[in-house]
Amino acid sequence: MDKRTHIINTALNTFYQKGIHSVGINEILKQANVAKKTLYNHFVSKDELICACLEVRDQRFNRWLSNQIADCATPQQVAGALFSAIARWIDNKVPELGDFNGCFFINTSAEYPEPDHPIALQCAAHKQAVLELLINTLSQTTQLQHQPTKATQMAHLLMTLKEGMICQARVTHTTNHYLQNPEFLAQLMDAQA
Amino acid sequence: MDKRTHIINTALNTFYQKGIHSVGINEILKQANVAKKTLYNHFVSKDELICACLEVRDQRFNRWLSNQIADCATPQQVAGALFSAIARWIDNKVPELGDFNGCFFINTSAEYPEPDHPIALQCAAHKQAVLELLINTLSQTTQLQHQPTKATQMAHLLMTLKEGMICQARVTHTTNHYLQNPEFLAQLMDAQA
DNA sequence: AAACAAGTAGACCGAGCTGTCTACATGCGC
DNA sequence: GCGCATGTAGACAGCTCGGTCTACTTGTTT
Numbered sequence: 001m002d003k004r005t006h007i008i009n010t011a012l013n014t015f016y017q018k019g020i021h022s023v024g025i026n027e028i029l030k031q032a033n034v035a036k037k038t039l040y041n042h043f044v045s046k047d048e049l050i051c052a053c054l055e056v057r058d059q060r061f062n063r064w065l066s067n068q069i070a071d072c073a074t075p076q077q078v079a080g081a082l083f084s085a086i087a088r089w090i091d092n093k094v095p096e097l098g099d100f101n102g103c104f105f106i107n108t109s110a111e112y113p114e115p116d117h118p119i120a121l122q123c124a125a126h127k128q129a130v131l132e133l134l135i136n137t138l139s140q141t142t143q144l145q146h147q148p149t150k151a152t153q154m155a156h157l158l159m160t161l162k163e164g165m166i167c168q169a170r171v172t173h174t175t176n177h178y179l180q181n182p183e184f185l186a187q188l189m190d191a192q193a
Numbered sequence: 194m195d196k197r198t199h200i201i202n203t204a205l206n207t208f209y210q211k212g213i214h215s216v217g218i219n220e221i222l223k224q225a226n227v228a229k230k231t232l233y234n235h236f237v238s239k240d241e242l243i244c245a246c247l248e249v250r251d252q253r254f255n256r257w258l259s260n261q262i263a264d265c266a267t268p269q270q271v272a273g274a275l276f277s278a279i280a281r282w283i284d285n286k287v288p289e290l291g292d293f294n295g296c297f298f299i300n301t302s303a304e305y306p307e308p309d310h311p312i313a314l315q316c317a318a319h320k321q322a323v324l325e326l327l328i329n330t331l332s333q334t335t336q337l338q339h340q341p342t343k344a345t346q347m348a349h350l351l352m353t354l355k356e357g358m359i360c361q362a363r364v365t366h367t368t369n370h371y372l373q374n375p376e377f378l379a380q381l382m383d384a385q386a
Numbered sequence: 387a388a389a390c391a392a393g394t395a396g397a398c399c400g401a402g403c404t405g406t407c408t409a410c411a412t413g414c415g416c
Numbered sequence: 417g418c419g420c421a422t423g424t425a426g427a428c429a430g431c432t433c434g435g436t437c438t439a440c441t442t443g444t445t446t
Contacts, residue, residue: 025404159361167356
């Protein structure tokens with residue numbers, strides 16, 4: 001396998017589970033069975049490796065989420081698909097996202113408080129991309145295809161709920177089950193539409 | 194002033210702004226103008242200092258939030274007071290909580306991924322306390338005082354929205370303004386009641 | 387005055403970190 | 417067969433970290 005990809009996958013996994021600052025380069029080398037020089041042939045620094053991990057995670061997560069909410073005809077269906085997908089992720093039933101440990105981008109951003117740091121910027125960009133995915137998906141439902149303002153408003157609501165759900169699960173190890181109740185969701189969405 | 198309190202205040206401020214692992218003991222000593230031995234007379238380790246900071250932050254935050262949503266007669270008012278308070282915090286208009294840098298407990302928890310770590314447990318306990326504050330407050334509104342299930346359900350919704358709002362503000366430096374629109378909130382709450 | 391608690395200043399230790407460098411092995415194109 | 421890119425293994429430098437310890441100062445109690 002491509003060494004570079006192998007290193008990124010190993011690093012992504014370890015960083016996601018243990019955080020960035022807690023994990024040294026040597027630990028990644030050991031887990032990847034790779035020499036230090038090989039790593040530094042592919043990445044000039046730990047920071048660049050982190051950025052590569054964020055990029056891969058971003059692609060992987062967006063592809064997964066995009067599939068989960070595709071082909072939804074109504075906003076209610078989008079919301080239902082979104083929250084049940086997140087719940088499955090929290091419940092460790094989505095192997096491609098790894099053992100749930102919160103949002104990799106929120107976690108990483110918390111370790112890089114300077115807003116202008118490249119890593120922090122990449123985390124913010126991911127969130128923007130997800131929001132746009134939600135807006136686009138909602139805009140393609142029959143109810144909202146000619147109401148871009150409503151679609152944007154609803155996307156923000158879903159986004160905020162999604163972030164909250166993930167953070168709560170990460171910190172308290174609980175899941176907000178109300179967000180998976182179809183009646184609850186119908187009321188929530190009806191109120192907006 | 195009490196040295197111990199002074200150290201905690203300085204450490205809390207620095208930890209909140211820059212994260213835990215990024216900040217060394219020496220940096221705190223310098224900012225607090227305190228000798229290393231003094232610090233280690235009051236705290237056996239950095240971890241114990243962190244725990245003390247979490248405790249102070251927990252008290253301070255809960256007292257503040259409790260005041261913000263006290264004396265609300267309806268769930269709508271609770272929601273309105275909650276989100277406008279959070280928005281003010283994000284907007285750096287709440288000096289007692291310091292310059293906004295997300296939720297100290299979520300940030301800190303992200304740096305201690307092991308669920309059984311005392312620090313992680315303390316972060317989780319804080320979230321539980323806030324949830325209970327919301328449940329109690331909602332249970333005292335006229336609409337919900339005899340509907341504990343509804344009150345709990347609504348508290349979970351508000352809690353998830355609050356967490357999401359804070360995380361989004363932390364990562365993307367944007368505020369979900371829809372949550373401050375009274376009509377939006379009324380619809381949201383009506384759907385539940 | 388003497389004893390003592392509590393503070394300052396900072397050297398120091400052992401450990402861990404990122405990143406460099408040397409020495410050697412392997413496989414592929416020419 | 418030879419050159420060269422790419423890999424392994426790991427010592428090493430230079431730094432920072434948490435935490436200990438010594439030496440000295442200050443203020444209070446008895």
